[in-house]
Amino acid sequence: HSSIYFSCMSSDILRKFANKLKVIRNQRNLSQEDLALLCDIDRTYIGRIERCLRNPSLEILNKIADGLKIKLKDLLDFDN
Numbered sequence: 001h002s003s004i005y006f007s008c009m010s011s012d013i014l015r016k017f018a019n020k021l022k023v024i025r026n027q028r029n030l031s032q033e034d035l036a037l038l039c040d041i042d043r044t045y046i047g048r049i050e051r052c053l054r055n056p057s058l059e060i061l062n063k064i065a066d067g068l069k070i071k072l073k074d075l076l077d078f079d080n
Contacts, residue, residue: 011052014052014055015052016078017049017056017076017078018049018050018051018052020075020078021046021049021050021064021075022050024068024070024075025050028068032046032047032050033046035064035067035068038067038068039063039064039066039067039068040063040067041060041063041064041067045060061075061076
């Protein structure tokens with residue numbers, strides 16, 4: 001039971017992050033490729049994050065925050 005709960009919880013957090021990243025990217029009129037270049041991440045990886053196919057590491061999250069010039073805590077704040 002606990003592994004099923006963890007899987008659902010993990011999927012929910014990935015979905016929230018993917019949605020937030022896509023919203024920020026679209027607000028800034030950035031393509032996935034534009035964002036990838038700003039963050040020094042492969043374009044296909046950005047797409048996989050946005051489709052919840054990848055669980056980004058702290059290092060990747062930090063690269064995204066740096067590329068967007070926002071604080072990591074703001075990138076991970078799903079209430080806003």
